[in-house]
Amino acid sequence: MKAPPFRYVRAESVDHALDLLAEHGDDAQVLAGGQSLVPALNLRLAAPKLVIDINGLSALGGIVIAGDSVRIGALARHAEVLTSEAIQGQLPLIAKAMPHVAHVAVRNRGTFGGSIAYADPAAELPACAVALDARFVLQSKRGRREVAAADFFKGLYQTERAPDELLIEAFIPRQRLGFAFAFGEVVRRHGDFAIVGLAAIGRWDGARVQDLKLVYFGCEDRPKLATGAIKVVRERKFDAVAVEAAVAALDRDLDPVGNLLGSAAAKRHIAKTITRRALGSMFRN
Ligand SMILES: Cc1cc2nc3c(=O)[nH]c(=O)nc-3n(C[C@H](O)[C@H](O)[C@H](O)COP(=O)(O)OP(=O)(O)OC[C@H]3O[C@@H](n4cnc5c(N)ncnc54)[C@H](O)[C@@H]3O)c2cc1C
Structure with a gap:
């Protein structure tokens, strides 16, 4: 398919782009790398009247x-x-x-x-x-x-x-001294959008895991912070039992949305598996 007709303007300055956005609002779309916008235009999932190219800014x-x-x-x-x-x-x-x-x-x-x-x-x-x-x-x-x-x-x-x-x-x-991190995702092919993924960061203070963040993607309609699992890890001595308790808490934290890439049950299973790997790699017990 071809994109629907639209007006194209190359913004000459940030102010120029802001003027155009103020004037056209919802009828305008910003063009950055075009790697999501152009396919959306061609599939007619987006039909802005104006495309504002910011690549010269x-x-x-x-x-x-x-x-x-x-x-x-x-x-x-x-x-x-x-x-x-x-x-x-x-x-x-x-x-x-x-x-x-x-x-x-x-x-x-x-x-x-x-x-x-x-x-x-x-x-x-x-x-x-x-x-x-x-x-x-x-x-x-x-x-x-x-x-x-x-x-x-x-x-x-x-x-x-x-x-x-x-x-x-x-x-x-900037990541501070003493922080550990883990990144994991399961995809069909390298470079595809994730079926489910996890971005994690936290710190071991010698006795407990502190400042832990477990953020899942591909699971719900936005990045999801697993507050229950984080609380479980924070409040316990870190060991294999704590990891399993955190993994169990994901049943309450996550409400995965099934899609063409995987069912809700498959996504929940993947989230648990990558959580075990992430916590194990960040804080060895
Ligand atoms: C084959 C393929 C595989 C991909 N795989 C992945 C993947 O595995 N993981 C992943 O994360 N992404 C993936 N992408 C998407 C890619 O990362 C895109 O670059 C990204 O989603 C959009 O960035 P863009 O600069 O191309 O934005 P554009 O396509 O130019 O814009 C995307 C949207 O953001 C708005 N926008 C852009 N910049 C601004 C701004 N500065 N201010 C306000 N609004 C703005 C636009 O108006 C538009 O609505 C893939 C894309 C393709 C084509």
């Missing part, structure tokens, strides 16, 4: 260490994130996840901001962002605001971003 690019955080510009390509020294040194969870995001050709065009704004429930980066307490900067003609990743993802392809807002950048706290 250098202010939205770059990956740099900014104090206690790493700043990732919305237009940073997946390939840049994959090879960035700042990401490898400071955000090892994201470095571990990146090779699982799509394939080389898609990673050469697809952007960090596009993945976040699109909010595919099976995507790796939204879950990593929640696990790492990322903050997203949104800007419109009305002003600029920061939204915590935990509050950003609202449902299937739904986010806190208003139609007139542009995602500018993300700030992700």
